[in-house]
Every structure is written in C-alpha cells, then in structure tokens.
Amino acid sequence: MKRKAAIVTVVLLSLCSVQGFSQADKVDEYVRSEMAKRKIPGLSLAVVRNGEVIKARGYGLANVELNCPVTAETIYQSGSVGKQFTATLIMMLVEEGKIKLDAPISTYFHDAPATWKGITARRLLTHTAGISDKLYDQINLRQDYTEDELYHKIASLPLDFPPGEKHNYSNPGYLLLGILVRKVTGDFYGDQLQKRIFNPLGMATARIISEADIVMNRAAGYRLVKGELKNQEWVAPMINTTADGSLYLTVLDMAKWDAALYTEKILKKASLDEMWTPVKLNNGTTEKYGFGWRLEEIRGHRIIEHGGSWQGFNTHISRYVGDRLTVIALANLDGAHPEEIVKGVAGLYIPDLAPGNAELSD
Numbered sequence: 001m002k003r004k005a006a007i008v009t010v011v012l013l014s015l016c017s018v019q020g021f022s023q024a025d026k027v028d029e030y031v032r033s034e035m036a037k038r039k040i041p042g043l044s045l046a047v048v049r050n051g052e053v054i055k056a057r058g059y060g061l062a063n064v065e066l067n068c069p070v071t072a073e074t075i076y077q078s079g080s081v082g083k084q085f086t087a088t089l090i091m092m093l094v095e096e097g098k099i100k101l102d103a104p105i106s107t108y109f110h111d112a113p114a115t116w117k118g119i120t121a122r123r124l125l126t127h128t129a130g131i132s133d134k135l136y137d138q139i140n141l142r143q144d145y146t147e148d149e150l151y152h153k154i155a156s157l158p159l160d161f162p163p164g165e166k167h168n169y170s171n172p173g174y175l176l177l178g179i180l181v182r183k184v185t186g187d188f189y190g191d192q193l194q195k196r197i198f199n200p201l202g203m204a205t206a207r208i209i210s211e212a213d214i215v216m217n218r219a220a221g222y223r224l225v226k227g228e229l230k231n232q233e234w235v236a237p238m239i240n241t242t243a244d245g246s247l248y249l250t251v252l253d254m255a256k257w258d259a260a261l262y263t264e265k266i267l268k269k270a271s272l273d274e275m276w277t278p279v280k281l282n283n284g285t286t287e288k289y290g291f292g293w294r295l296e297e298i299r300g301h302r303i304i305e306h307g308g309s310w311q312g313f314n315t316h317i318s319r320y321v322g323d324r325l326t327v328i329a330l331a332n333l334d335g336a337h338p339e340e341i342v343k344g345v346a347g348l349y350i351p352d353l354a355p356g357n358a359e360l361s362d
Helices: 002-038 079-095 121-125 147-155 171-185 189-201 237-241 251-260 269-275 338-349
Strands: 042-049 052-063 222-225 228-231 247-249 294-298 301-310 313-320 325-331
Touching: 002 042, 002 052, 002 338, 042 251, 042 338, 052 251, 079 121, 079 171, 079 189, 079 247, 079 269, 079 301, 079 313, 121 171, 147 171, 171 189, 189 251, 251 313, 251 325, 301 338, 313 338, 325 338
Parallel strands: none
Antiparallel strands: 042 052, 042 325, 222 228, 294 301, 301 313, 313 325
16 A cells, blocks of 8 residues: 555656646747747846746857857846946945935036036936936947046036936936945945945856956857847947946846845835836826836736846846746847847746746746
C-alpha cells in the first residue's frame, strides 16, 4: 500500500514538473518569437511576483561578434529607466530637508536665468519645467563637457513654454537634477546613487556607465540600418554619465529595486505615493506622469512603468502594483520596443490582460 502511494506521489510530482515546464516554455516561446520579428540580438527578462523573482533568463546574444549568449546576469545600459533612480535620490534629499520640491530652482542655482523663475524641482521631475531638448542640437555628442558647461548651455536656451503649462519630456531637465544633487551634497550624483540605493539594496552590478572600465557580462549595443545589424554609435564618455539615464544594470538588479519599492527601505510611503501621483498642470488638468515614472491603467490594473532608449539599448519595467507583478525586459537593440514584449508577458500572467485565451498562472 505504501509503495502504491509512493508511486502516485512521484507521478503527481512529475506532472507538476511537466506543467511547470510548459508554463515557462510558453513565455520563452513568446519572447523568442517577438525577438525574431524585431531582429533583437539579445534580451534579458525578469518576472517578479510579490517581491520574489519567479522567472529570470536571457535569450539570444549579448555580443554578436563574439557569439556570447545573454543570461540574467547580462549588463545593459539603462536609458531613461535610470530616471526613476535620479527621482528617488531627489526625494531622499527632500526627506532630509536638503531640497524643497516647490522652491524656485534659483534657490540652488544662484545664476539661473530670469526665465527660470517658475521652475522648481517638482517641475523638473515631471517634465513640466519647459526646459528644452534643443540642447542636443547645440552640443557635439562626441565631445566631453563638464557639468558646468552643460548647465550654462541649457541656461542659454529659451524655454519651450512657461513652467507648468505643459508636459513635454525633457532629458536636459533630468541632467539639471543630477547637477542639483552635487549642489546640495557636494558629491557626483552617481556616487550618491551607489551609496544610498545600489549598495543598500544589494544591486551589485548597478553603476554609472564607464566605457573605460572592465565590466564583466557587459552587452554590446546595436542598431538596424536598412535592416542590417550595426554596432551602436559612439558618444563621448562624459555624455554617458548624466542623470537622465546613464546606468549599467541587470534584470536581477531591477528585481531587487522592484522589491524595495513595496517597502520603506529607501523612501517613506508618503514620498513614494507622491512620486506616483499624476502631475497637475497650471490649468488644473493632469498628465499620466509622476517623478520619473509613467502612470497608466489598463482594464482596472494600475501600472507604474518607464522605458529607456539610448546608444543601442532599449529597456522597460512595468509594475502591475495591484497584482504585485512586475515584468522587466532589457534589450540590446535600438528600436526593440521591449515595452510591447513586457505587456505580452504580463498578459500571460494576468488573465484580464491575456490576449485571447492565452493565460499563465504561477
């Protein structure tokens, strides 16, 4: 009798293993199919539920020339996914009283132009300050600039609109936030990120970009030119260190970050809630953007998310907070649109968002 019960137990365990493999295989099949359609060389994926990683793996090649495969430990450039870390750092300094969200920015930049009178840290965080993206028409991306030089070039440009009138995505606005961190702490913002966020959370491979350093498991970035894969275009080293999104990280780093956002390890709940509140414009209307995060809702599911695109890399994190599910995808191709892959994977885990009858439960 005992032997029969043992056999039944083994059979049941085997069935569970097969079912588990089938579920994982469904995600793998979907990701590989999307990568083939988009000609993505390599992609790392992590799925996090209740703060625990339930899937993390790599697909394709981290370096095509060396035929080096992607893993969950592959390191990518963050692109604008890095803005959420800059915004968090600013909020940590707000909690400490070193920065006031609604104080004129001239409180910290004493030589700020008169046109910046209505600009505050809040306006910079929410892309409503009017700071122009035309900076990139004025500088040579293959030339190094100091923070002071970049600041004065931004200050010399007219605003796109009066502060608070519109929401218009501005990379130079976040560049200014990085300079603001140095103003109030005396430290480079990247060093502050390391000390205050990356090290405490055990994000072991998250760091500021450095082309010179030896970085293990670093992916190469690519672009498509007339359908043919090419290496990323080169930019000057200092251009790749600004606070608008110049980080190296892995999906495992991002999983640790996601878990921390359900706690008060880094910020108080009130501060996190403020970061995830839609910005209000001068006319009383709101935009679906907080502090370094886009805010969406699909079929009643609240999503806090952001993407990034820079120098041959595309990245995305979507946090389905009510479902306590997060999907992270990092890809080494400009124009990969990983946000679409992220949503497809989320639809396999959340029945309401599943395409057709495709559904995955874990």
